[in-house]
Amino acid sequence: MTTKSILVLGGSYGGTATAHYTLKHIIPKLPSPDSYQVVLVSPSREIIVRPAFPRALIADSYFDQSKLWTNLEDQFKQYGSKFRFVHGVATSLDHEARTVTVTQKTGAEVTVEYHALVIATGSSTPSPLLSLNGGGRDEVKAHWTAFRAALPNAKSIVIAGGGPVGIETAGELGEHLNGRAGFFSSKLVNPKVKITVISKDKDILPVVRPALAQTAEGYLAKVGVEVVKNVGVESVSPAEAGRASDVTVGTEVKLSDGKTLQADLYIPAYGTTPNTSFVAESLRAKDGRVETNPKTLRVDKAGERVYAVGDASNYARPAVHIMMDAIPVLAANLKRDLLIAVGQTPSGDERLLTADEGETQLIPIGRGKGVGAFKGTRLPSFFVWLFKGRDYFVGMSGGMWSGQNWAKET
Numbered sequence: 001m002t003t004k005s006i007l008v009l010g011g012s013y014g015g016t017a018t019a020h021y022t023l024k025h026i027i028p029k030l031p032s033p034d035s036y037q038v039v040l041v042s043p044s045r046e047i048i049v050r051p052a053f054p055r056a057l058i059a060d061s062y063f064d065q066s067k068l069w070t071n072l073e074d075q076f077k078q079y080g081s082k083f084r085f086v087h088g089v090a091t092s093l094d095h096e097a098r099t100v101t102v103t104q105k106t107g108a109e110v111t112v113e114y115h116a117l118v119i120a121t122g123s124s125t126p127s128p129l130l131s132l133n134g135g136g137r138d139e140v141k142a143h144w145t146a147f148r149a150a151l152p153n154a155k156s157i158v159i160a161g162g163g164p165v166g167i168e169t170a171g172e173l174g175e176h177l178n179g180r181a182g183f184f185s186s187k188l189v190n191p192k193v194k195i196t197v198i199s200k201d202k203d204i205l206p207v208v209r210p211a212l213a214q215t216a217e218g219y220l221a222k223v224g225v226e227v228v229k230n231v232g233v234e235s236v237s238p239a240e241a242g243r244a245s246d247v248t249v250g251t252e253v254k255l256s257d258g259k260t261l262q263a264d265l266y267i268p269a270y271g272t273t274p275n276t277s278f279v280a281e282s283l284r285a286k287d288g289r290v291e292t293n294p295k296t297l298r299v300d301k302a303g304e305r306v307y308a309v310g311d312a313s314n315y316a317r318p319a320v321h322i323m324m325d326a327i328p329v330l331a332a333n334l335k336r337d338l339l340i341a342v343g344q345t346p347s348g349d350e351r352l353l354t355a356d357e358g359e360t361q362l363i364p365i366g367r368g369k370g371v372g373a374f375k376g377t378r379l380p381s382f383f384v385w386l387f388k389g390r391d392y393f394v395g396m397s398g399g400m401w402s403g404q405n406w407a408k409e410t
């Protein structure tokens with residue numbers, strides 16, 4: 001019997017969730033389930049709780065490392081030979097021939113034919129401190145080690161980017177290096193390390209209302225962080241400062257208002273690049289993400305049974321909670337399409353997603369404070385700490401990685 005591959009590219013939130021869901025709820029319900037196999041490709045053997053990076057990068061002592069990093073293959077042993085892991089990176093997708101070429105970590109190339117394809121290759125950050133960026137644990141740890149070694153001698157840090165990642169990183173570094181001002185002080189005077197956030201927008205944290213952004217600025221001031229708004233970073237010297245080649249180099253930061261800042265450490269914490277270079281340009285949107293039907297999660301232009309989700313897809317803004325709503329929709333449509341492929345007529349209509357793009361975001365500022373909103377309702381700082389700031393979801397991610405969170409078909 002020929003095996004039909006359901007090929008999943010990416011081993012993080014989108015990839016692991018889709019793989020578990022397919023193995024638990026789709027394949028067992030197809031005629032001849034033994035003829036299907038989920039093949040998951042990832043350059044990293046570990047799954048990582050990416051939202052925790054702003055704190056995790058500073059010291060190992062902040063998190064239980066066995067929960068921060070989880071071995072991917074171990075989570076799929078429960079499915080036996082129905083699951084196969086390929087340790088490598090997808091380098092080209094031929095959507096006409098329905099094949100993906102993968103360069104394995106060993107250097108060998110392999111071409112995988114797919115019956116169905118899920119693209120969940122996510123995105124990379126300019127700073128290698130904040131994401132796997134196509135590597136694995138060793139690469140990230142090497143960057144963290146270098147950065148941590150430079151911290152005790154740093155007198156000034158510039159963080160470019162007023163979005164949640166820049167603000168969380170600034171808050172964590174501020175509290176770690178400077179401590180927190182007392183209850184009656186609105187700001188930390190003469191902080192040990194001068195930390196500056198550069199935001200090109202008039203408000204930081206664009207997803208939440210301006211009043212929350214202002215509260216965040218107040219919390220940042222208490223850990224010695226200054227926010228400069230309405231100003232962009234024009235250029236940095238050396239040009240590769242803060243990138244993979246050097247996370248610890250002293251940097252001159254030229255701003256759009258003509259000023260220049262000198263930083264002992266520079267972190268570019270703005271924007272992400274979708275990991276989609278292996279996908280034909282004709283399948284990509286202008287911003288580089290895979291052009292995806294936002295209702296069905298299908299990549300309509302790629303032929304039958306091709307889907308995309310997560311940061312690599314343009315179905316919605318990049319956020320884990322939006323993706324968790326999208327997985328059951330993608331899975332329902334995948335199941336439907338697989339049934340049609342074997343000549344069956346699925347019952348009911350296809351499933352459609354309405355992504356919740358509203359004001360939902362939690363932004364811890366250091367280890368005790370934070371701002372946030374859930375579905376348009378402002379949350380007190382204590383709740384932001386309770387839901388996220390306490391451990392940045394590290395403690396509660398196990399069920400997602402093991403598939404326990406997907407035990408029921410929803």
Ligand SMILES: Cc1cc2nc3c(=O)[nH]c(=O)nc-3n(C[C@H](O)[C@H](O)[C@H](O)COP(=O)(O)OP(=O)(O)OC[C@H]3O[C@@H](n4cnc5c(N)ncnc54)[C@H](O)[C@@H]3O)c2cc1C
Binds near residue numbers: 011014043051311
């Ligand atoms: C520092 C930081 C903090 C964040 N905090 C939050 C938060 O608090 N809340 C929230 O909702 N969102 C947060 N986000 C966004 C969130 O992390 C992403 O939306 C989420 O990780 C996207 O998951 P994903 O599975 O699409 O991709 P990713 O998590 O980016 O993972 C992509 C996977 O694909 C692999 N891959 C890459 N290229 C290839 C390839 N060519 N072939 C095969 N595999 C490949 C990668 O190694 C990785 O395993 C944060 C992002 C960052 C950078």
